[in-house]
Amino acid sequence: MFVRKIATAIALVLATASMAAAQSPTRIQQFNAWGAYSYNSGGGKVCYVLSVPKEKSPAGVDHGDIFFLVSQRPGQNISYEPQAMMGYPLQENSKVNVVIDGRTFVMFTKGNSAWVENAAEEPALVAAMKSGKAMSVNAKSRKGTTTTYAYSLSGISAALKQIEACK
Template identity: 75%
Template sequence: MCYVLSVPTAKEPASVNHGDIFFVVSQRPGQNISYEPQAMMGYALKEGSKVNVTIDAKNFVMFVKDSSAWVENAAEEPALVAAMKGGTNMTVKATSARGTGTNYTYSLSGISAALKQIENCK
């Protein structure tokens, strides 16, 4: 497995303990998975809620399980990765199991070069 991982440049609200927050794009050739985006939170997400990812004017919806989220429509995964390559900032909005709305900002600077590094993952 090979992956690109990023941490947010901003976390809101500032008054809560977010734990470790990551956005990951992974390659798992043995499982026939390429460029799979995943949001990983440091807390449990609200069951049945959605995580919304916005890059420029493009929106992507992720389903949640425990403390992670994946693109709801797997066919949109390449579009999300392409938007990440072409964008400058990404926001991720989620709801914790306690009902707290959270918002994370990520810089997309360097994402194309990073994804190129995992292109030939074997």
């Protein structure tokens, strides 16, 4: 299954211990466009919600596996950390913009991933995702291609509630 393949890749990327210590994730439950997952790593239990874009632009470009996730790592005091992961390297020193109902959140990039530039805005981004109607992620590849991804926010609140008690 495509989602399980992506979830396994995320588990390996998110594991803070050695790759050998990473375990395959378990899907807890699917909530419309968002799935809730967990796995155990050397640093403790990791829980996250994950979705894939419903639309990708430009058409005709190999985007690879694209997804957006929000993770919880209680053993590391990380709560609801949003992350965008692309199937290609992002342009160095570029920014990724997450737009929810007209409000923009800026993410810094490293490799093929992006995180909220100002960590103090993470709760606001998660709150916007929970109350929002539409989310788009705008990025630039290392080759200079501008890309846009549209995500459904249907199910995000229920999925986040599911991982609330991650311990």
